[in-house]
Amino acid sequence: MELPILVDRTNADSMQEQIAGQLADMMLDGRLPAGSRLPSTRSLAKDLRVSRNVALAAYDELFAEGYIEGRQGSGTYVVHDLPVQPQPEDKADAAQPRWLEKQAPPTVASPARVARMIDFRPGQPSVEPLSDQVWRKLWREMAGEQPPDAYGPPEGYPELREAVARYVGRSRGITCSPDSVVITSGSLQAVNLIAQAAVRNGDGVAFEEPGYPTSRAALQMHGARIVPVPVDRDGLDVACLDTAQPAPILAYVTPSHQYPTGARMSVVRRLALLEWARRTDSLIVEDDYDSELRFDATPLPALASLEQASADGVHPTGPRHVAYIGTFSKTLTPALRVGYVIAPAVLRDRLIRIKHLTDFQTSWPLQRMLTAFLDDNSFNRHIRRMRRHYAEKRELLGSIFEPLAGIADLRGLEAGLHAYLEIDPAVPCSEVERAARARGVQVATIDEYFHGSPTRNGILLGYGGLTLDQIERGGTILAGILQQCSRAC
Amino acid sequence: MELPILVDRTNADSMQEQIAGQLADMMLDGRLPAGSRLPSTRSLAKDLRVSRNVALAAYDELFAEGYIEGRQGSGTYVVHDLPVQPQPEDKADAAQPRWLEKQAPPTVASPARVARMIDFRPGQPSVEPLSDQVWRKLWREMAGEQPPDAYGPPEGYPELREAVARYVGRSRGITCSPDSVVITSGSLQAVNLIAQAAVRNGDGVAFEEPGYPTSRAALQMHGARIVPVPVDRDGLDVACLDTAQPAPILAYVTPSHQYPTGARMSVVRRLALLEWARRTDSLIVEDDYDSELRFDATPLPALASLEQASADGVHPTGPRHVAYIGTFSKTLTPALRVGYVIAPAVLRDRLIRIKHLTDFQTSWPLQRMLTAFLDDNSFNRHIRRMRRHYAEKRELLGSIFEPLAGIADLRGLEAGLHAYLEIDPAVPCSEVERAARARGVQVATIDEYFHGSPTRNGILLGYGGLTLDQIERGGTILAGILQQCSRAC
Numbered sequence: 001m002e003l004p005i006l007v008d009r010t011n012a013d014s015m016q017e018q019i020a021g022q023l024a025d026m027m028l029d030g031r032l033p034a035g036s037r038l039p040s041t042r043s044l045a046k047d048l049r050v051s052r053n054v055a056l057a058a059y060d061e062l063f064a065e066g067y068i069e070g071r072q073g074s075g076t077y078v079v080h081d082l083p084v085q086p087q088p089e090d091k092a093d094a095a096q097p098r099w100l101e102k103q104a105p106p107t108v109a110s111p112a113r114v115a116r117m118i119d120f121r122p123g124q125p126s127v128e129p130l131s132d133q134v135w136r137k138l139w140r141e142m143a144g145e146q147p148p149d150a151y152g153p154p155e156g157y158p159e160l161r162e163a164v165a166r167y168v169g170r171s172r173g174i175t176c177s178p179d180s181v182v183i184t185s186g187s188l189q190a191v192n193l194i195a196q197a198a199v200r201n202g203d204g205v206a207f208e209e210p211g212y213p214t215s216r217a218a219l220q221m222h223g224a225r226i227v228p229v230p231v232d233r234d235g236l237d238v239a240c241l242d243t244a245q246p247a248p249i250l251a252y253v254t255p256s257h258q259y260p261t262g263a264r265m266s267v268v269r270r271l272a273l274l275e276w277a278r279r280t281d282s283l284i285v286e287d288d289y290d291s292e293l294r295f296d297a298t299p300l301p302a303l304a305s306l307e308q309a310s311a312d313g314v315h316p317t318g319p320r321h322v323a324y325i326g327t328f329s330k331t332l333t334p335a336l337r338v339g340y341v342i343a344p345a346v347l348r349d350r351l352i353r354i355k356h357l358t359d360f361q362t363s364w365p366l367q368r369m370l371t372a373f374l375d376d377n378s379f380n381r382h383i384r385r386m387r388r389h390y391a392e393k394r395e396l397l398g399s400i401f402e403p404l405a406g407i408a409d410l411r412g413l414e415a416g417l418h419a420y421l422e423i424d425p426a427v428p429c430s431e432v433e434r435a436a437r438a439r440g441v442q443v444a445t446i447d448e449y450f451h452g453s454p455t456r457n458g459i460l461l462g463y464g465g466l467t468l469d470q471i472e473r474g475g476t477i478l479a480g481i482l483q484q485c486s487r488a489c
Numbered sequence: 490m491e492l493p494i495l496v497d498r499t500n501a502d503s504m505q506e507q508i509a510g511q512l513a514d515m516m517l518d519g520r521l522p523a524g525s526r527l528p529s530t531r532s533l534a535k536d537l538r539v540s541r542n543v544a545l546a547a548y549d550e551l552f553a554e555g556y557i558e559g560r561q562g563s564g565t566y567v568v569h570d571l572p573v574q575p576q577p578e579d580k581a582d583a584a585q586p587r588w589l590e591k592q593a594p595p596t597v598a599s600p601a602r603v604a605r606m607i608d609f610r611p612g613q614p615s616v617e618p619l620s621d622q623v624w625r626k627l628w629r630e631m632a633g634e635q636p637p638d639a640y641g642p643p644e645g646y647p648e649l650r651e652a653v654a655r656y657v658g659r660s661r662g663i664t665c666s667p668d669s670v671v672i673t674s675g676s677l678q679a680v681n682l683i684a685q686a687a688v689r690n691g692d693g694v695a696f697e698e699p700g701y702p703t704s705r706a707a708l709q710m711h712g713a714r715i716v717p718v719p720v721d722r723d724g725l726d727v728a729c730l731d732t733a734q735p736a737p738i739l740a741y742v743t744p745s746h747q748y749p750t751g752a753r754m755s756v757v758r759r760l761a762l763l764e765w766a767r768r769t770d771s772l773i774v775e776d777d778y779d780s781e782l783r784f785d786a787t788p789l790p791a792l793a794s795l796e797q798a799s800a801d802g803v804h805p806t807g808p809r810h811v812a813y814i815g816t817f818s819k820t821l822t823p824a825l826r827v828g829y830v831i832a833p834a835v836l837r838d839r840l841i842r843i844k845h846l847t848d849f850q851t852s853w854p855l856q857r858m859l860t861a862f863l864d865d866n867s868f869n870r871h872i873r874r875m876r877r878h879y880a881e882k883r884e885l886l887g888s889i890f891e892p893l894a895g896i897a898d899l900r901g902l903e904a905g906l907h908a909y910l911e912i913d914p915a916v917p918c919s920e921v922e923r924a925a926r927a928r929g930v931q932v933a934t935i936d937e938y939f940h941g942s943p944t945r946n947g948i949l950l951g952y953g954g955l956t957l958d959q960i961e962r963g964g965t966i967l968a969g970i971l972q973q974c975s976r977a978c
Contacts (some may be wrong), residue, residue, distance in 0.1 A: 006838045006885055010642040098770035099738040100835060102689045105842045113639060128640045139632035139854070143625045149616045149954050150602060153499040184673055185848040190846055194708075200591045218846045221685070249588035253660040281587040287807075333636040335853035346589060349495050353594045357707045359678040364824035367626070465638045 006063030038076040105448035121444040122418035123464030129385040154356035156183025163374035173305035187327035187339040195222035204248035210449035212259040215360040235265025238272040247280035247477035256291040262412010277321040292414040400475035411436035426489040496655040520757025527565040597706040607963035609908035610933040611951030618874040645672025645846035652863035662794035676816035676828040684711035686839035693737035699938035727761040736769035745780040751901010766810040783904040889964035906953030915978040930935035
């Protein structure tokens with residue numbers, strides 16, 4: 001049973017309220033008739049991609065309000081005596097019209113921030129290191145120019161593509177011509193464009209397990225059959241990828257700082273992955289979403305640059321088996337929505353055509369502003385400020401969880417804006433999440449990042465957008481809960 | 490034979506040069522072997538959606554350079570003695586990789602502007618009426634705020650959705666709650682989202698014939714089977730739509746100022762179209778791309794507002810069989826890339842999910858700037874300035890072609906930024922186009938807007954981005970050519 005429930009994590013109502021409300025509506029207007037059986041909380045949670053606690057809380061609420069009843073050992077049912085009130089006015093809206101018989105797109109959760117909670121869920125950088133003065137200057141320069149009176153090139157303005165080509169050359173060792181660069185409305189659009197260009201309905205797409213749910217859902221929306229490939233401390237387990245038959249047509253990876261486990265893909269794995277792509281004639285989608293934010297560790301070469309280096313000489317036109325995706329979301333603000341993709345020529349032409357048919361081009365004011373930002377030295381200065389800013393935060397986080405060795409192991413601090421706390425399997429992460437929430441601290445469990453059944457136990461600690469004080473207080477609460485739970489086991 | 494040729498109208502090379510260059514490459518690297526037959530110019534032109542003249546010119550060039558030869562009565566061939574030079578370095582790029590077996594996306598042309606030509610091809614507004622002072626102030630205000638450190642709601646920020654709901658209420662009589670509004674990255678993205686939400690592979694989609702090629706190609710990219718429905722002086726011929734069996738699941742229309750013929754859909758037709766949508770349970774996609782720019786004529790109610798008025802009372806939540814699309818491309822700049830869609834609730838939820846998976850949200854700086862623009866009175870003032878600005882241009886254009894009555898009939902001047910000149914069938918529009926080009930004036934023929942074989946004869950005159958002097962000079966040249974051609978016939 002697939003229930004038409006929409007969970008919007010940006011909505012002011014909590015997820016459980018939204019789910020309970022929509023279920024109640026369906027019971028009242030007869031779409032869920034009296035006596036019918038509801039899905040289990042486990043399967044509801046899986047369908048809606050929410051944690052099982054949310055599903056449980058929604059059912060608790062419906063139970064308390066008298067909508068549903070449990071029968072010993074046989075599940076949850078709509079109560080028998082529920083008065084159905086069909087709503088004629090809304091009937092037309094509620095019923096699926098003929099023109100909307102297509103399968104609904106996948107639902108994906110986006111973190112809803114609750115103001116009074118300390119929210120460790122990842123995905124939120126800090127905008128603090130951004131110099132107000134530089135930011136205002138960049139926009140002032142843009143606004144001082146007359147805006148273009150026509151559409152620009154779908155692949156992006158040449159000036160920005162040149163600036164990006166220089167930037168990835170400098171920062172990631174990727175030698176490419178500006179012609180290889182396609183400017184996109186964020187890295188997620190790049191994933192969409194690649195999927196639209198290459199993925200036919202049912203094509204296998206290898207995806208990190210656990211992995212980034214939004215990219216995964218975007219690929220699924222365009223017909224991909226997800227082939228989950230386990231991730232360990234060295235990143236994607238390429239040997240497992242190799243057993244997938246037929247070979248997936250593409251593999252999506254986040255080698256700089258695996259999302260969500262924070263693993264850095266080792267060079268041996270990187271070379272093996274490239275070899276796999278060459279041997280099977282597959283494409284690697286390298287999402288380098290937070291490569292700018294690396295700390296003590298030496299940067300490892302991007303797959304896109306390794307491919308060039310290991311081939312017979314550098315291909316001046318860019319990589320051939322790798323589509324490299326970058327973004328300004330982590331370094332500026334996620335709400336900016338500008339990214340880029342560097343793709344093999346044969347793919348690039350399609351990306352440009354699809355970009356053209358999708359939204360013509362990425363907005364001129366944004367492109368103009370970023371060109372100026374990249375061109376003078378202010379972007380480099382900004383990155384250095386960010387690194388300094390986050391260094392303090394991650395040191396603090398590291399020091400809080402250091403004493404927990406044996407119970408919980410903090411990983412992925414070398415880069416990015418979040419770390420992964422792998423927890424002793426004896427302490428279920430869902431219980432930690434629940435206990436923390438009760439004490440005003442929100443974390444994400446690793447469960448939410450799995451396509452299949454979770455095989456690991458841990459929580460994500462995004463610290464980018466939190467203050468030092470919040471990290472201190474929230475981290476201490478979490479550490480306390482972990483110690484307590486571990487003793488109770 | 491489908492040749493992998495990409496025509497980019499924004500490229501500095503002319504379309505014929507691009508086509509000739511890519512064909513030559515294919516002959517040289519063996520993809521088009523010596524002696525093989527080329528498609529006819531007619532079929533090449535159709536595949537690439539360029540005018541036949543462009544295809545002819547490309548073949549002329551290849552002929553002159555010795556690549557191809559014609560055989561009496563049997564078509565065009567690659568010459569037999571062409572030395573093939575397979576390029577090992579580029580072979581990997583040229584060959585279709587395993588991961589790119591998916592059908593290529595449709596190609597669509599975008600007008601390339603040539604600086605020294607007077608270019609009457611539509612799609613270019615003027616940015617002149619935009620007050621520098623207001624523009625700079627809006628961006629200054631935006632840049633003065635700290636940017637958000639997280640993703641915003643995929644449907645757009647509440648403030649902008651409220652401003653848009655008020656605006657369409659005031660300007661188009663559409664009563665809707667801000668909840669009905671989804672902010673998009675331009676109107677083309679709205680078309681994409683709707684197609685992704687509703688269109689299954691092979692679903693029939695009624696489309697104006699002639700119509701807007703970019704929207705058409707976007708719908709096709711998402712699997713639509715285009716059902717062309719003729720347009721006359723009263724807009725879409727709803728009676729013809731009614732004969733399409735099975736009924737298309739949606740109908741795309743531009744009722745305010747049909748693109749490209751400039752026809753305004755009559756109220757009788759509007760009501761008939763709504764009745765069709767109700768009867769067949771279909772969706773109307775109302776693309777109101779330039780509704781702000783209307784001149785002498787009384788504005789006709791939007792389909793979205795008519796539907797509400799003719800139903801039993803206004804549905805406060807918004808229209809039910811109409812998805813209404815608006816944009817800021819024509820009033821500000823096409824390079825801004827912000828639009829919106831007001832859709833029935835059942836569709837809206839899907840649009841939001843797909844928007845989320847496509848690019849998370851439309852950029853915050855753009856939304857923030859537009860909110861301020863709509864909120865104080867500056868947007869209204871700007872529209873009034875635009876109307877005054879274009880009024881002079883269209884009067885001039887009208888006066889130039891008035892003496893040609895009988896040879897050519899100018900239509901669609903009541904609104905928008907382009908008019909349509911319907912020409913006596915005895916004077917083929919492709920000849921007018923060619924003669925004008927030779928004299929430094931670029932026009933688009935109506936042929937390029939047809940999905941099937943053209944059934945009308947005329948040219949498009951976009952005057953939005955031209956100066957009064959350019960309109961005077963270019964229009965006079967065109968009028969002269971038309972008079973000459975007509976005498977020659």
